[in-house]
Amino acid sequence: METLSGIPVKGFVETSFVDWPGKICSIIVFPRCNFRCRYCHNAELVLRYDSLEDIDFREITKRLSALKGWVDGVCISGGEPTLHPSLTNVLAFIKNEGFLTKLDTNGSNPEILKALIEEGLIDYVAMDVKSCLDETSYCNITQTPNILATVKKSIRLLIEGNVKYEFRVTVVPSFHCTEDIYKLAMELNGAARLRVQNFHPSEAIIDPGLKQLKPYTDEDIAFFQQRVDQLIAS
Ligand code: SF4
Numbered sequence: 001m002e003t004l005s006g007i008p009v010k011g012f013v014e015t016s017f018v019d020w021p022g023k024i025c026s027i028i029v030f031p032r033c034n035f036r037c038r039y040c041h042n043a044e045l046v047l048r049y050d051s052l053e054d055i056d057f058r059e060i061t062k063r064l065s066a067l068k069g070w071v072d073g074v075c076i077s078g079g080e081p082t083l084h085p086s087l088t089n090v091l092a093f094i095k096n097e098g099f100l101t102k103l104d105t106n107g108s109n110p111e112i113l114k115a116l117i118e119e120g121l122i123d124y125v126a127m128d129v130k131s132c133l134d135e136t137s138y139c140n141i142t143q144t145p146n147i148l149a150t151v152k153k154s155i156r157l158l159i160e161g162n163v164k165y166e167f168r169v170t171v172v173p174s175f176h177c178t179e180d181i182y183k184l185a186m187e188l189n190g191a192a193r194l195r196v197q198n199f200h201p202s203e204a205i206i207d208p209g210l211k212q213l214k215p216y217t218d219e220d221i222a223f224f225q226q227r228v229d230q231l232i233a234s
Contacts, residue, residue, distance in 0.1 A: 007057040009028055009054065012026070019126075020073060025100075026064060026067060026099075029045065029077050030084055031049030032046070032049055033045070033083070034106075037206065038172075039206075039207065040203075040205070041199075042078070047205070057090075061093070061097075071099070073099050073100030073124070074100075074101055075102040081103060082112045102124040105125065106128050107154030110150060113154055113157060122163055124163070125165040132184045132187060141172075155191075159191055167193065167195070169184060169196055170197045170198070170199050171199065172199045172215070173213060181224050182227060194232055195225070196221055196224045196225045196228055
């Protein structure tokens, strides 16, 4: 437990049925991110994490212990979890407790991702891909210059590796037209899955101008997903 002291956890969800396809999971939420995505749904974790209450990791270990036999695994989310040196110890602890592990990441730390996979500490990765794979679009959405080459390394690592994964894209009408979404699916050709997610205007704090934007409809998202599934498999 000593190696787990001082872990900056800001959120814990005991049970989720939707964050890991086919699994029931708990979620541990880490603060901070190296991106500033304009539509970010977790802006408090990115911009004002110091004002959020810390959760003692010892409390989480107790709650996880009580969830054994009910949840299949634990998802580490954020923010961007790979920014935290304690991530390795957290994942090792969770595996040691008999849970499967899932990592949510923006793909900005392929070396860390690779090391965690090679150490057998991750069973499933959900990686956000922000736009089609061109520097201008990526920089515009993430407000992080010169990151695309690094993100592409994580994409290749997952497509060519053995760990289970999915890519996810949050679609915002002002950033992702229909053609952009299908272009990304073709760029990720051979990937296991690209999940299309809608954005929520009310949560757009980093770029408040997006609050006025009408999101795609649920029917649009379902249609995009159907077409993306075809393109990615073709
Ligand atoms: S990668 Fe983007 S969307 Fe995800 S937490 Fe960071 S700023 Fe928010």
